[in-house]
Amino acid sequence: MLTLAKERAEDWWEVEALYDLCFAPGRMALSSYRLREGVEPIAELCVTARDADGILAGAVRNWPVCIGGAHVAILLGPIAVHPTRQGEGVGGLLMQRCLNRATELGWQRVMLVGDAPYYARFGFRKLDGVEMPPPTNPDRVLGQALVDRAWDGVGGTVSRCDGDCNPD
Numbered sequence: 001m002l003t004l005a006k007e008r009a010e011d012w013w014e015v016e017a018l019y020d021l022c023f024a025p026g027r028m029a030l031s032s033y034r035l036r037e038g039v040e041p042i043a044e045l046c047v048t049a050r051d052a053d054g055i056l057a058g059a060v061r062n063w064p065v066c067i068g069g070a071h072v073a074i075l076l077g078p079i080a081v082h083p084t085r086q087g088e089g090v091g092g093l094l095m096q097r098c099l100n101r102a103t104e105l106g107w108q109r110v111m112l113v114g115d116a117p118y119y120a121r122f123g124f125r126k127l128d129g130v131e132m133p134p135p136t137n138p139d140r141v142l143g144q145a146l147v148d149r150a151w152d153g154v155g156g157t158v159s160r161c162d163g164d165c166n167p168d
Contacts, residue, residue, distance in 0.1 A: 001051070001052055002049045002050065002051060002057055002090065002093065003049070003050050003051075003052075004047055004048070004049050004093060004094070004097050005047065005048055005050070006043065006044065006046065006047060006048075007043075007046035007047060007048050007059065007061070011048055011056075011059075014056050015048065015056070015059040015061070018056055018058075018059055018080050018082060019059075019078055019080050021080075021082070021083070022080040022081070022082075022083070023078065023080065027078070030113075030136075031113075031132050031133040031134065031135065031136050032075060032077065032078075032113055032132070032136075034133060034160075035063065035065050035075060035133070035158065035159070035160050036063045036075070036160075037160070038160070039063055039064065039160055039161055039162070041061045041062060041063050042062045042063065042064060042074065044101060044105060045060075045061075045062035045074065045098050045101055045102055045105075046059075046060070046061045046062065047059065047060050047094055047097050047098060047101075049081075049090050049093060049094055056082065057081065057082050057085040057088075057090050058079070058080060058081040058082060058085065058090040058091060058093075058094050059079070059080055059094070060076070060077065060078070060079040060080075060094040060095070060097075060098055061077070061078060062074050062075065062076050062077070062098060062102075062110075063075045063161070064161035065111070065158050065159065065160065065161050066158070066159045066160070066161045066162075067111075067130055067154055067155070067156055067157070067158050067159075068154065068155055068156020068157065069156065069159070070156075071109070071154045072108075072161060073107075073108075073109040073110060073111050073143070073154075073158075074098075074102055074107055074109070074110040074111070075110075075111060075112065075158075076095075076098060076110050076111065076112040077112050077113070077114070079091055079094055079095065081094075092122075095122050096122070098110075099122065099123075099144070099146070102146055103146045103147075107146055108145070108146055108147050108150040109143060109144070109145055109146060109150040109151055109154065110143065110144050110146060111127060111130065111141065111142060111143040111144075111158070112124065112142055112143075113132060113136055113140045113141060113142070114140060114142060115140070116139065116140070116142060119142050122144070123144045124142040124143060124144045125142060125143065125144070126139060126141065126142060127141050127142060127143040127151065128155075129154075129155030129156070130143065130154065130155055130156070130158060131156065131157045131158065132158050133157070133158065133159075
C-alpha cells in the first residue's frame with residue numbers, strides 16, 4: 001500500500017537523493033534541467049509515494065515551460081522510482097496523479113522527454129514542431145493534450161517560464 005502526497009519542504013533532500021540514485025551523475029547538465037533553473041516547480045504537481053513505513057518509493061516534480069514564446073505547458077519530470085520498487089506500478093501511479101491533478105487545475109498541455117513506447121500508454125505522443133534545447137533527441141520530445149486540441153498550432157522552442165506561468 002502506497003500513499004501519494006504533495007511533496008513537502010522537508011521531503012526536498014530525500015527526493016534529491018532518490019534522483020541521484022536513479023539518474024546518471026550528469027543529470028543536471030541535461031537541457032531539461034536548464035529549463036528548471038531559477039523557476040519554482042508547480043507545487044501542486046510535485047508528488048511523493050511512500051510505503052506504510054514512510055519509506056520513499058518514488059517521486060515526481062513538474063515545472064512550467066513556455067513554447068514558442070506564447071504557450072505554457074507542464075514539463076513533467078523528473079519522475080523516479082526507487083530501484084527496489086521498480087516494476088510495481090509506482091511510476092504509473094505518480095504519472096496518473098500528476099495528469100489528473102493538472103487537469104483539475106486547468107492546465108491544457110503537458111510534455112516530457114522520454115521513451116515513446118513507455119509513455120504512449122499514458123497518452124503521450126511525439127510532438128512535431130516543438131523543440132527542446134540541444135542536445136535533446138527530437139524523437140524523445142513527447143506531449144499530451146489535457147483538453148481537446150491543446151497542442152494544435154503550438155510549436156517553437158521550449159524555454160524557461162520566466163513570466164506568467166498560469167495555464168493558458
